[in-house]
Amino acid sequence: MTQNSPLQLSLPVHLPDDETFNSYYPAMGNDELIQKLQASAQGQSDAAIYLWGPEKSGRTHLLHAACAQANERERRSFYIPLGIHASISTALLEGLENLDLVCIDDIHAIAGHPVWEEALFDLYNRVAEHKRCALVVSANSSPLDAGFGLPDLISRMQWGLNYQLQPMADEEKLAALQRRAAMRGLQLPEDVGRFLLNRMARDLRTLFDVLDKLDKASMVHQRKLTIPFAKEMLRL
Secondary structure (H helix, E strand, O other): OOOOOHHHHOOOOOOOOOOOOOOOOOOOOOHHHHHHHHHHHOOOOOOOEEEEOOOOOOHHHHHHHHHHHHHHOOOOEEEEEHHHHHHOOHHHHOOHHHOOEEEEEOHHHHOOOHHHHHHHHHHHHHHHHHOOOEEEEEEOOOOOOOOOOOHHHHHHHHHOEEEEOOOOOHHHHHHHHHHHHHHOOOOOOHHHHHHHHHHOOOOHHHHHHHHHHHHHHHHHHOOOOOHHHHHHHHOO
16 A cells, blocks of 8 residues: 555555665566556556566565555555565455555465465456456466466466566676666776675675675775775675
């Protein structure tokens, strides 16, 4: 829901302010997916979208971005990560078809849980019947490979648009790091960027966190970013 929604506020979920489409760095091959997500957020499409990719591939960022854009348009949106399904009730899915945009993250977490699979299947049916709500779900694998036991649910997921998030190449990650550094008024030399790619976890979330840490350290110590400085600050 929007930020003022009592339903959204009842969840232990916070939508970060910095996870928007503007702050997302797409890998080559993901442009069509982003266009479809933006169309859903803006009310220009009611097609269901199933996007999948490994952990830390940017799935959650994209769902947050879609909700943020919908909220900017004063459209009613709702985000729920099913990784917390054990602490919530399936009743949370009731009535969501009346909203403009519903984003459900990590649906693979409820695979093999019949009650949750039935509830998600029912939501798909209600969304298809009402034709006013755009439904976006994410998982770590395709509908056929996510481990769902309800054949009808798998079928519903395949009816809509299916996209596999394409991974970023190292050159794309380096460019993203340098752009983020420049936005912070920081110069990231190419050799330092490649050093981080070779020595740290390679997902952008981790790399951005490391860059933020180095940015703060460079301000405190009044030093430029170099490989020796990065080694010292990161204890490598």
